[in-house]
Amino acid sequence: MSSSPRVIDPSAVLLRRALSEFEVPLTRYAVSILGDIERSRDAVQDTFIRLYAQTPEAIEDKVKSWLFTVCRNRCYDILKKEKRMMRLDDDEIHSLPSSTDDPAQLMARQEDRAKLNSDLKKLLSSIEELPERQREVMRLKFQADLSYKEIGEVLEITVSNVGFIVHSAFKKLREAMKQEE
Numbered sequence: 001m002s003s004s005p006r007v008i009d010p011s012a013v014l015l016r017r018a019l020s021e022f023e024v025p026l027t028r029y030a031v032s033i034l035g036d037i038e039r040s041r042d043a044v045q046d047t048f049i050r051l052y053a054q055t056p057e058a059i060e061d062k063v064k065s066w067l068f069t070v071c072r073n074r075c076y077d078i079l080k081k082e083k084r085m086m087r088l089d090d091d092e093i094h095s096l097p098s099s100t101d102d103p104a105q106l107m108a109r110q111e112d113r114a115k116l117n118s119d120l121k122k123l124l125s126s127i128e129e130l131p132e133r134q135r136e137v138m139r140l141k142f143q144a145d146l147s148y149k150e151i152g153e154v155l156e157i158t159v160s161n162v163g164f165i166v167h168s169a170f171k172k173l174r175e176a177m178k179q180e181e
Helices: 010-034 037-053 056-082 103-129 132-143 148-155 159-180
Strands: none
Touching: 010 037, 010 056, 010 132, 037 056, 056 148, 103 132, 103 159, 132 148, 132 159, 148 159
């Protein structure tokens, strides 16, 4: 019985850590671009394959922004290849059944849900009307939970430019929601 030491593959360690921390956020981000879970999973899988091929020391301090950059580029490569854009269907908003039998409460909840669904549809529609750069920054900020610095690294823009884009997007969204009221 030999007692040789186990060799630890730094790429495998980095991959395992990145998978556990970023697989779900990357998939959500890819879905926001591709509008399809299966194609998004493929893009995320390609992203992690590329991560494994990297030298861990070269990207260890910027894994998050590196992953989102590669995933974003892979998603846009898929879109270019297919030459079509699919969007998530806003009409697929499902509500949970109520556990109460009181008709008045059921009606009130249905009205609340209808109002919430209506407001959500207006907001999503308004977001889709934003210029592409603003939509992209909003996805990275609020769906992927990236910092302004990380967004800047992904999109290759300055942190102050990211802040300006977020501010401009919020201003446009507020105006659009006020017009809808």
